Amino acid sequence: SQQGEEDPQALSIQEGENATMNCSYKTSINNLQWYRQNSGRGLVHLILIRSNEREKHSGRLRVTLDTSKKSSSLLITASRAADTASYFCATRPAGANNLFFGTGTRLTVIP
């Protein structure tokens, strides 16, 4: 499968702590994206990082990409209860027409 795989599958932290989620993939990519999904809802795009980028920031989000290890991480700093959601990585393999989504990390932030 070309899917990204997130790790861990589930993560529970206290409000104010940082949350780190990882994504590994199998083939060379054009870009990697992170999405968030609140329970029972659609996905919302968070951030896109291109294959020639190593790090990207957006507000409290920091994404890194290591193409040599075929992995990415999403860091959410100073987490809030409202960050409770599932987080998915999606890769666009080089030459592919579509995004391939992982199975997600379920993040719970305890107030």
Added chain:
Amino acid sequence: DVKVTQSSRYLVKRTGEKVFLECVQDMDHENMFWYRQDPGLGLRLIYFSYDVKMKEKGDIPEGYSVSREKKERFSLILESASTNQTSMYLCASSLRREGSRDTQYFGPGTRLTVL
């Protein structure tokens, strides 16, 4: 803001029924997608379309068909619903397939139950 709407949030159908799921986007996006989401399996692509009247199979097209007669509307059709098609169905659209325009915008999802 991009808005992607789906015709129903919840739907209950009987085995053998023909089911239509409608998706509309309001930002003149070229690309539209249908996924299904099941616990432990993530999102799997059923069909996608890069232009009006064009369609391409995704990873799991069996038992489904699609229609894109207008740019803003992409319909998913279950010709004869079966219980294994009980799932959350997500529609998405995107402007382009490259660079930052590769971002997909999702609808709220339709939870379909087939009895």
